[in-house]
Amino acid sequence: MRTIAFLNGLSAALPAQVRALQAFAAARPALRPQLTVVVVPTSGVASPPDDAPWVGEASQAGKKGGLAASAETASVGPRLEGRPGERLGRRPAGRILRLRTPWIQPESLTEVFAFLTSGGRAEPASAVAEALTDVFQALRRAALGQAPNDASADVIDVEPFETALFPPGVFGAEMAGRLAAKLGGAAVIGLLDVVLDGSPPTAVKRVYSQNLLAGFELVQGPYCLALSPDWFGSRAGRPERPATEPADEATGDSADDSTDDSTPARTTGPGAGESGAVTPLAPLEADLASLPTPPRLLGRRETPAQTGAVLAEAKTLVVAGRGLDDQAGIELAAATARALGADWGVSRPAAMSAWAPLDRLVGVSGTVVAPRWCLAVGLSGAAALHAGIRKAGFLAAVNSDPKAPIVGLSDLAVIGDAKPILQELLKAAAEAALSLETRPEDPSPETQALSHGPAAAS
Amino acid sequence: MRILALFKVVAELEALTEEDWRVDAELRPQERYVRTTLNPEDESALELALRLREALPPGEAVLTALTIGDERADRTAATLMALKFDRVVRLAPPADLRFRPELTAALAAAEILARPQDLILTGCRSADGGNALTPFFLAERLGWPIVAETLSLAPASAPEAAEGGEETGETAKAAETAGPSGGASAWPGGGLPPLAVESLTDDGLLRQVVVPPLLAAVGNAPSAYLRVPTVKDRLSFGRRPPEVRQAAKGLDVRPRLKLRSLTRPDERRRVRLVDQGAPSDKAAILLQALTERRP
Numbered sequence: 173m174r175t176i177a178f179l180n181g182l183s184a185a186l187p188a189q190v191r192a193l194q195a196f197a198a199a200r201p202a203l204r205p206q207l208t209v210v211v212v213p214t215s216g217v218a219s220p221p222d223d224a225p226w227v228g229e230a231s232q233a234g235k236k237g238g239l240a241a242s243a244e245t246a247s248v249g250p251r252l253e254g255r256p257g258e259r260l261g262r263r264p265a266g267r268i269l270r271l272r273t274p275w276i277q278p279e280s281l282t283e284v285f286a287f288l289t290s291g292g293r294a295e296p297a298s299a300v301a302e303a304l305t306d307v308f309q310a311l312r313r314a315a316l317g318q319a320p321n322d323a324s325a326d327v328i329d330v331e332p333f334e335t336a337l338f339p340p341g342v343f344g345a346e347m348a349g350r351l352a353a354k355l356g357g358a359a360v361i362g363l364l365d366v367v368l369d370g371s372p373p374t375a376v377k378r379v380y381s382q383n384l385l386a387g388f389e390l391v392q393g394p395y396c397l398a399l400s401p402d403w404f405g406s407r408a409g410r411p412e413r414p415a416t417e418p419a420d421e422a423t424g425d426s427a428d429d430s431t432d433d434s435t436p437a438r439t440t441g442p443g444a445g446e447s448g449a450v451t452p453l454a455p456l457e458a459d460l461a462s463l464p465t466p467p468r469l470l471g472r473r474e475t476p477a478q479t480g481a482v483l484a485e486a487k488t489l490v491v492a493g494r495g496l497d498d499q500a501g502i503e504l505a506a507a508t509a510r511a512l513g514a515d516w517g518v519s520r521p522a523a524m525s526a527w528a529p530l531d532r533l534v535g536v537s538g539t540v541v542a543p544r545w546c547l548a549v550g551l552s553g554a555a556a557l558h559a560g561i562r563k564a565g566f567l568a569a570v571n572s573d574p575k576a577p578i579v580g581l582s583d584l585a586v587i588g589d590a591k592p593i594l595q596e597l598l599k600a601a602a603e604a605a606l607s608l609e610t611r612p613e614d615p616s617p618e619t620q621a622l623s624h625g626p627a628a629a630s
Numbered sequence: 631m632r633i634l635a636l637f638k639v640v641a642e643l644e645a646l647t648e649e650d651w652r653v654d655a656e657l658r659p660q661e662r663y664v665r666t667t668l669n670p671e672d673e674s675a676l677e678l679a680l681r682l683r684e685a686l687p688p689g690e691a692v693l694t695a696l697t698i699g700d701e702r703a704d705r706t707a708a709t710l711m712a713l714k715f716d717r718v719v720r721l722a723p724p725a726d727l728r729f730r731p732e733l734t735a736a737l738a739a740a741e742i743l744a745r746p747q748d749l750i751l752t753g754c755r756s757a758d759g760g761n762a763l764t765p766f767f768l769a770e771r772l773g774w775p776i777v778a779e780t781l782s783l784a785p786a787s788a789p790e791a792a793e794g795g796e797e798t799g800e801t802a803k804a805a806e807t808a809g810p811s812g813g814a815s816a817w818p819g820g821g822l823p824p825l826a827v828e829s830l831t832d833d834g835l836l837r838q839v840v841v842p843p844l845l846a847a848v849g850n851a852p853s854a855y856l857r858v859p860t861v862k863d864r865l866s867f868g869r870r871p872p873e874v875r876q877a878a879k880g881l882d883v884r885p886r887l888k889l890r891s892l893t894r895p896d897e898r899r900r901v902r903l904v905d906q907g908a909p910s911d912k913a914a915i916l917l918q919a920l921t922e923r924r925p
Contacts, residue, residue: 183832276831279775341832346778349766353732358886361755361762374890379729379760380659381643383651387891388729392884466775470786470824471839474831487925512920520670526852530781530830537850545923547916554644562897566923568916574905580898584919586912587905596913604917 173368176289176333177205180343181212182276184476188484189339192403196337202368205337207267209288211281214274214461268455271307273463275472276343280463282350289394290355291332299464307458338398348398357394362536364400382536382555401540402563404484482531483539488514488546491534491561492522495550495571495590499527505549508594511601514547519557535560550590553578570594631686631822631842634694635679635715636738636752636768637672639703641665643757648894656726657892661758666702671753674854678783678846679751680713685784686823692716694747698723698737698877712859712868721877728759733883735767740878742772748822748842754779754849765847772845777838779830779849786826786839 179189197204271284280303286294287304296304336351338344345361352359358375364385365376372390377400379386483489490512492505502522509516517534518527534541536559546564551557553569553576561567562581569582570590579585586593641661650660668676676695683691694717695710697703707718721741727734742750755762769776822842829836830849848854859868904915 180832185832278778282770342779342830343832345762346766346776349763350770350776352763352886353735353767353770356886359731359763359766360887362760375887377760379758379892381757381760383643383646383894384653384659385891385893385895386729386889388887389890390887392886468775468841468844469838470841471790472836473838474834474836476834488920513924520850523850524670524852524855530850530852533850544925545920547920552644558897566919567899568919570912570916574903579903580901582901583899584902584916585904586916587903588909588912592909593912593916596910597916600910600913600917 173202173335173373174333175203175205175335175337177208177337178285178344178347179208179210179339180276180341181210181270182273183341183343185339185341186210188404189341189344192339192399193337196399196403200366200368203335203337203366207269207288207333209269209271209285210455211276211460212270212272214272214459269307270455270457271460272457273460275474277463277466278346278350279466280460282347282354284460284463285336285347285351286354289333289336289351293332294355303460303462303464306460306462332394334393335395335397338396340399340401340404344398348396352394352396355394355396356392357396358388358390358392359396359398360388360390361398362400363397364402366397378536378555378559380555382559401536402559404540483515483517483534483541486515486517486541486543488512489534489541489543489561489564490514490516490547490549491518491551491557492516492549493519493551493557494521494525495552496522496594497550497591499525501550501591502527504591504594504598508598508601509547511598512547515543517541517560519551519554548578548582549594551578552576553581631682631690631749632692632694632747633679633682633749633751634696634742634747635672635676636750636764637676637695637697637703637706638669638753638756639666639697639699639706640669640757642667651894653892653894657889659892666705668706668856669753669756671755671848671850673753673856674851675751675753675846675848676710677854677856678780678848678851680857682749682783682785682825694719694745696721696738696741698727698734704872707872708868708870709856709859709864711870711872712864712866713857714863714867718872720872720874722874724877724879729761729887729889730883730885731759731761731763732767732886733881734764735771736881736883737877738764738768739771740881748844749825750774750843750845751780752845752847754847765845769845772843774843774845775840776845776847777827777829777840778847780846781828781830781835781849781851782854783825783827783846786824790826790839 177193179186179193183189193205269288273281280300283294283296283300284304284307287296287300288307336348338348348359348361351357360375360377362377363375364378367374367376367387373395375388375390375395375397377386377388378384490505490509492502496502496505502518506516517532517539520533520535520537522528523530523533523538530538533539535557537556538560540560540563542563543561543565545566545568546561548561548567548569551569551571552573558578558581566584567582568584568586569578570586570588570593571578572587572589573579574585574587579587642665643661645664646659646661650664653659679693683693693715695707695715696719697707698721700722703720707720710718719741721737723737725733750768752765752768754765756764765776765778824839824841825844827838827840827844827846829838904912
């Protein structure tokens with residue numbers, strides 16, 4: 173299946189995006205992108221995903237004369253009406269195209285992405301088409317560069333891509349949705365898997381606020397698929413860690429370890445065994461700096477807030493919910509977490525009540541984490557929240573209701589009023605001078621909390 | 631400014647029992663018999679619409695609330711009437727719209743094209759279908775800009791419009807156009823006032839100054855729960871029924887995907903239950919369990 177992937181290189185989350193796509197593609201060779209498009213800053217050094225597993229295959233294809241032989245390998249090349257050289261030569265799989273732009277312009281990028289996905293068939297607005305000249309030229313030069321002496325003989329029709337892959341997150345969801353709307357294809361946000369054993373393919377995702385697993389037959393292409401946040405921090409090939417498998421303990425793997433057997437090493441692509449080391453193809457470059465500013469946009473300012481990144485790598489985590497009654501209750505949970513050397517987060521109701529900043533939100537609408545252990549306090553166990561912590565190796569809960577869903581979802585459930593138990597846990601952890609994870613930049617105010625109450629431990 | 635808030639009423643999913651989650655032949659869980667609630671992000675969209683009306687000069691905002699659904703939405707519609715929305719419209723759906731964002735968007739667009747609007751507010755996703763696509767499909771259908779994951783929006787002051795323009799090179803133009811005094815009322819030329827829209831991105835907060843038309847898809851907006859109308863307003867305004875019509879017919883919108891299966895995953899763990907002892911005893915058990923599993 174001809175696949176194109178899009179990544180946001182203007183985001184600090186790019187490495188995590190790449191790892192998520194790698195993990196997804198590892199067990200789905202039919203969906204490995206032939207072209208990966210990365211939007212990167214106009215200036216400065218971008219971190220390119222040159223180590224994407226599919227790049228290895230591309231370079232091997234290149235060593236066989238620069239031509240692609242397999243059905244998986246698509247020719248890539250958009251065309252513009254009335255421009256010369258509309259028929260591009262075959263190019264090997266796994267190419268990377270860097271699009272340089274000063275900032276994300278969703279309206280214009282949607283047109284650029286539609287142009288690329290459709291193999292040049294989508295009609296961009298005239299202002300965007302001007303900027304695309306540069307993209308077109310970059311692709312054309314690369315195509316000719318692969319077979320400089322045989323360009324005319326190697327020309328084939330440009331074909332559209334069947335699948336457009338996007339990483340988890342705001343960028344991926346917006347671009348997948350808008351691209352599908354523009355090209356008339358099916359879109360799935362929050363993709364867990366694609367089943368290709370039938371025709372047409374079936375996409376799997378969670379619906380009903382994470383309570384049910386749905387299988388959707390993809391009727392209309394191109395398929396615009398944005399991965400689920402479950403793919404963040406996942407081992408290759410699997411979005412989710414089985415609840416009963418404390419993987420870290422059993423295997424020694426870290427959550428984002430890529431040593432799993434199912435992970436294709438950089439030399440495992442077709443023909444890789446012939447030469448061993450792999451030299452990735454040089455990325456293509458194109459400049460989108462001339463993309464027009466939307467006329468109705470008078471100004472924009474982005475404030476980095478490490479959204480999501482605060483908790484994404486948490487090894488141990490305390491998550492607090494509305495059952496703690498108020499902001500003071502959340503602060504008690506935060507102080508307890510610090511005493512345990514853990515990170516802390518909150519449920520959506522707690523975040524929506526402004527008891528904690530949004531970057532502490534855990535769940536499907538916040539951060540999905542895969543900690544060694546997670547302590548859930550004052551949470552009912554709603555599926556949307558559980559989606560954020562289901563990958564925890566060990567899940568403990570404190571809840572006053574033995575019938576609360578979180579009880580059955582846990583390895584250890586302590587029944588009782590959360591606040592007194594947290595106070596005791598904070599006290600015990602502080603007395604034992606326990607620190608499961610040293611965080612020197614974040615001095616623990618638990619002693620202060622013990623002296624003056626939870627409100628002091630902000 | 632003509633403001634439309636697109637909302638949906640959904641089953642309160644936390645009220646469903648395990649038995650209720652078993653789907654029927656139409657691939658539906660037994661959700662019709664539990665109480666309903668406003669879709670959480672739509673609730674925030676409605677509240678943001680009310681706040682924007684308050685922030686604009688009196689009489690400048692005309693508020694419409696639109697839903698595409700059955701009669702279970704009428705109770706919420708009455709609440710919105712009591713909150714003095716100028717119009718509340720319910721379109722009877724022509725089909726099961728749970729997983730038809732392209733059709734939902736087409737129906738909404740038909741309504742909006744028939745009765746033009748300047749600003750649309752809606753949630754990013756619904757609690758049941760969870761497609762997270764309707765706002766994008768609607769914006770693309772209308773040819774409007776969209777701000778996804780909106781947290782807040784308000785009339786932009788002139789200094790803000792000027793200051794915020796530095797990244798797009800529109801600083802001088804914005805300041806000149808907005809005038810010296812700032813605020814919505816200072817926006818000259820009879821045009822729509824620019825809005826300062828704050829949204830969440832993958833990396834932080836994005837604040838943009840945008841001139842409508844605009845679709846703001848509301849995400850996790852803190853402290854944006856829908857206010858409660860006074861008893862007096864409920865009695866005075868909340869008794870008017872919503873406008874109920876059939877959704878537009880004859881729209882040629884083919885499904886892009888089809889639901890084939892719906893299953894309830896079993897994610898229970900083998901739980902050890904601790905329900906006896908003093909809080910200090912329970913804390914000790916917790917501490918030991920967590921200590922044993924230190925990274």
